[in-house]
Amino acid sequence: MVDSLRDQLLKSGIVKQLKDDKRQQQPAPRPGPAHGKGKPPHRPNKPARSQEEMDLAKAYAIRAQTEAAERKRAEQEAAEQARIKRERKARIQQLLDGKALNKADVDQVRHFEYGGKIRRVHVDAAQLADLNAGKLGVVQHAGRYLLVSHEIAQQVRDIDGHLLALLVDPATGGVGDDGVPDDLMW
Structure with a gap:
């Protein structure tokens, strides 16, 4: 009788070897809340951030700093304009009093x-x-x-x-x- 390709692969041990390789690549199943007494699972191998993610995080931080500086500068300019306007108004009031x-x-x-x-x-x-x-x-x-x-x-x-x-x-x-x-x- 002719064995199927799958059976032949199982007999030769190649399929078992591929399954073992897949298991090693997959992360271990995380215990649920019932298994770990409510504590989050310990992850010994936390994946490091890629260079692209770090550059993106830096870009967001720089953008936030720039926007904050622009807001502060705009507020200072508005306060300065308001001060100048108050001074002009007071000078004109003083000039026009009784005239x-x-x-x-x-x-x-x-x-x-x-x-x-x-x-x-x-x-x-x-x-x-x-x-x-x-x-x-x-x-x-x-x-x-x-x-x-x-x-x-x-x-x-x-x-x-x-x-x-x-x-x-x-x-x-x-x-x-x-x-x-x-x-x-x-």
Whole structure:
């Protein structure tokens, strides 16, 4: 009778040898919680980390350090900007104290463009003439438009140019050929 290939291999001992080799390569079965009294199994041969895994771990650590440094630098810059803004605000407040020329009983309105919108300040006839001639200016402060002298308007421009709402150029007088103030965008 003809033996199968499997039987022939078993008789020759090659198959048994292959099975023994596979057993040596496989890790030993780990005892469950019932076998080891609840203790984790002891692993005498912990596999060493490959060079690639170590490089990846270093890269993550370097990235985390870099991100932390960037966050810290951004926080410091934000704090510095806030400090500068507070100082400018205090300087402008000190500069404008008692120097606003706005009056309660006025009969005219002067319109001007500021922040992409048409704004207005209430003035009397003399203030309107001075404002159009460049002798007066308008400063935005604390949500209001304050009428101030040309010198104060220049000082506000030097501190923070964004707060200067209107200052007509005295050379042109602020009025175009059509008689409409140059700063109006009708």
